[in-house]
Amino acid sequence: MNSRIKKFLSYYKPYLGLFYADMACAFMISAVTLVLPLCIRYVTKNILDGNMANAHQQLYVMGAVMLVLVAIHTICNMFVDYQGHTMGAMMERDMRRELFEHYQKLSNRFYDEQKTGQLMTRITNDSFSLSELYHHGPEDIVISMLKFVGAFIILINIDVKLTLIVFLFLPVMAVYSFYFNKRMNIALRKSKDRIGDINAQVEDTLSGIRVVKSFTNEPVEERKFAYENNRFVQSRKEGYKSEAYFSAGLIAFTQLITIAVIVFGGAGMLHSSLDLADLLTFILCIGILIEPIQRLVNFARLYQEGITAFDRFMEMLEIEPDIQDSADAIELAHAQGNVEFKQVSFKYNENYDYVLKDISLDIKAGEYVAFVGASGVGKTTLCSLIPRFYEITRGAILLDGKNISDISLHSLRRNIGIVQQDVYLFAGTISDNIRYGKMDASEEEIMEAAKKANAHDFIMDLPDGYDSDIGQRGVKLSGGQKQRLSIARVFLKNPPVIIFDEATSALDNESEKAVQESLEKLTDNRTTLVIAHRLSTVRNAQRIIVLTDSGIDEQGTHEELIKLDGTYANLYNLQLKI
Incomplete structure (x- = not known):
């Protein structure tokens, strides 16, 4: 708990000057609010009783003093409202940036278990609640306590x-x-979880909107959304009910206090223990006393929302990345491309069975190796272990004789290029997406990479060429075009190790041919690992590794495996019949 308090307060550190100025203005607001009733008391008790010779002059002087106090109060209020909110927004920005950077460090294993909508809620809605608490919290406390x-x-x-x-x-x-x-x-904690569920549902539906429309299942998605939406309303109702009791109850107490002052103060006047000026000042001060209570009501709401959000924020921030650089991790400049698996076993977590068990394999630099086998035998998983997207359970993987766990993640992944079946393109232009392989690439380099990937011709046919906007996830392009852009991206990266994850399995014959030509150019003088669904695409591989549930079943060239008449031959002949 102490560490969380320190963490909470640490976000004020870059803005201490602004914070102290904000608190000074809050102090002035409180002081002026308290002094004004005393000025009124002085006017009613000393000036208006008619005993002062220069009563008119004194009245105008006090009027001028009160005008100055009102001016100070207004200026300080404006500073608190503008600069205070700005400070809160900058702190919100810092927290959002820290959480986003932390998200980048978490492994695939973490994202396998999470909903994107929930993660988005923690970085947007929750941080806004914290911004309000950071700004209004100290200000409300200082003003309330002083008043x-x-x-x-x-x-x-x-x-x-x-x-x-x-x-x-x-x-x-x-x-x-x-x-x-x-x-x-x-109630607030529950409602924040519910809004995260809504975001998750919206993200899921909109990401698959084309599937929804193709199956005419809009009513299904609407029902799913309505369910989550109604759960959120129910959680908010519980929160509003508690807030209504809380707020209305405190207002009732303040009204009872005012009635008590009028009744007992009036009795004091009747017994001559209190005069009218004192009763007026007392009632004005009761108003000042009530205002801090109302501020505290507001602070209580901000505190509950903010602390609930901070707890959710810290829950994410306290998740340690399960894949990190070792203390003495080495930087790998440019790998040759020798990859070796030594008795590698892997399972996704303790509750799962082993996906891979005791895999030993030696791949030479520049070798073209294909992995084939039935779905679910671990082909993609095996290749995902090389860039450490997942941490192996047992054994070791070596790159150029160095254990990959001893190499920094950045330099390891810099030396590995991946072309996936499910291509992800970012919203923006074609040029932006190719440049993702090398952020400082020139236009000439981008164009050369596109030519190597057989993408230049179709790019030039687009209205704006390389500056054409491709839409969210590249929806304006065909599957083959998107795949060629992803290959151009890897050409630009120019890594010594390439992994193709069934990169042509979802394409038509014409697109497959264009992509296949691009892939063959890319494999020159690089260690190439291909996960193949269509066995006809890997006939030219120098070595084909056949994976089964029990591990590596067969390996050799296409001709050798056909002659062996084993698992590979059966798979190949089965595909020929289809």
């Missing part, structure tokens, strides 16, 4: 008995507030 203490001092100097009557209400108010605060906290 409360100041009003108490003024009140007790006017009438001790009447002040004690007022303060008899406070312990009851405190107990009442504590109880409903706790209920608000529970």
